[in-house]
Structure formats: structure tokens, C-alpha cells
Amino acid sequence: MTEETTASRRSRITPERQAELHEAVLDLLREVGYDALTMDAVAARTKSSKATLYRQWGSKPELVARALRCTQPVALADIDTGTVRGDFAVMIQHSDDAQMAKDTALLRGLAHAVHESPELHKALRDLLVDPEITGLQAMLRRGVDRGEIAPDCKALDFVPHMLIGAFIALPLIEDRPVDREFLGQFCDAVVFPALGV
Structure with missing residues (x-):
């Protein structure tokens, strides 16, 4: 996937909403750990669709890594x-x-x-x-x-x-x-x- 495609894919969510999603992912990680973290749980916690999560981040590992990155x-x-x-x-x-x-x-x-x-x-x-x-x-x-x-x-x-x-x-x-x-x-x-x- 090109950098332009990735940027375009991620541009649909506002920075504020992205920060909310990242914080929810980190909260879930603290509560249940990586293995038990599911995209379904993230979608439910953030009132998002799984399709949106996959479109924005592509995978659970990338979502977790980006959530951690945003805390820097x-x-x-x-x-x-x-x-x-x-x-x-x-x-x-x-x-x-x-x-x-x-x-x-x-x-x-x-x-x-x-x-x-x-x-x-x-x-x-x-x-x-x-x-x-x-x-x-x-x-x-x-x-x-x-x-x-x-x-x-x-x-x-x-x-x-x-x-x-x-x-x-x-x-x-x-x-x-x-x-x-x-x-x-x-x-x-x-x-x-x-x-x-």
C-alpha cells in the first residue's frame, strides 16, 4: 500500500476521534491484554463499525502500535x-x-x-x-x-x-x-x- 493510499484511508476520521479510538484501545489493552483484545470489543467500546476500524488501521497489530505511538x-x-x-x-x-x-x-x-x-x-x-x-x-x-x-x-x-x-x-x-x-x-x-x- 502506498503512503498516499494510507494517508487517504486515514483521513476520514478527525484527529480528535482518532485520539478517542486510540485511548479506548489502550484502555482495553490494560483491561484484557493483547490476546483478548478484539476488533469487536474496540468497535463496541468506541461505537464504531469493525469496517471503519479495518479501513483506518488495517489490522489489530497496526491499531495497537498506532495507539501506543500516539502516547509519545x-x-x-x-x-x-x-x-x-x-x-x-x-x-x-x-x-x-x-x-x-x-x-x-x-x-x-x-x-x-x-x-x-x-x-x-x-x-x-x-x-x-x-x-x-x-x-x-x-x-x-x-x-x-x-x-x-x-x-x-x-x-x-x-x-x-x-x-x-x-x-x-x-x-x-x-x-x-x-x-x-x-x-x-x-x-x-x-x-x-x-x-x-
Whole structure:
């Protein structure tokens, strides 16, 4: 399907209605989990037809991935303050503690489903993970171009792993979700020293 066809397919629903639908999907995910989430349940919750849902999103995995994507406060590709530390500060500032707690719980719940559903794994990679990693890599490349980060810094390739690891490890180790305070401390203690900034 071409990008133009996809845009045309999605243009029939207003942004407000789309946000309502996404929130309903996330609420259902929290209530019943991915496996028990059905397009029938989403249609009933949102007073939509299944045909509309399939026309707009094509599949359950894409609907779930797009719903999760809409919770992202800012695209990393859009952040450019002129310094790596400034970019990370904006990224953290735009994070919402309550939303991060909800997203962490949702992603933990989706972890099993990702292993069972190649379609969900692909949708999450294409719509959620890859755009953020691409934005983060661009942010770091600008830091290299400005001379803030050494071009041969071995940590460059591992920054996504560090950040994702923090989101997974903190709830396991301390039984609490990641928040802005923790992210700031983690970047100061781990990410910036590894990058030499």
C-alpha cells in the first residue's frame, strides 16, 4: 500500500476521534491484554463499525502500535537544541510520569504477545521503535558532527539499549516505573559518561 493510499484511508476520521479510538484501545489493552483484545470489543467500546476500524488501521497489530505511538509526547527527530545534553533534557522534560508508568505496564504486558505474534512485533518495530531509534541516532550524529561526541565512541551504538534497559530494569529491580527524575539521574550517571559529554 502506498503512503498516499494510507494517508487517504486515514483521513476520514478527525484527529480528535482518532485520539478517542486510540485511548479506548489502550484502555482495553490494560483491561484484557493483547490476546483478548478484539476488533469487536474496540468497535463496541468506541461505537464504531469493525469496517471503519479495518479501513483506518488495517489490522489489530497496526491499531495497537498506532495507539501506543500516539502516547509519545514528542518525536525524538523533532528535538534539536544544539547540544546533546540539551536534547536529552527536552526529551526528559516532555516525558509524562503518569503516562510512562501506564506505557511501561502496557509494554510489559505486550512482551509475551510480541513473541507470539510476528505481525504485532513488526507493527511495533515499524511504527513505534524504529522511528524513535532513528530520531535518537540523528540526535547523536549531530553531537558527533558538533564535536561533542568522539566519532569512534563505542557507546554510540548502545544508547538505545541503555535507555530501553532502564525502562525494563527499574520495575524489575525496584518495583517502580521510570519517571523523569530517574531518567535524568540515569542519563547523568550512565549515558553521558559513556558518550563522553
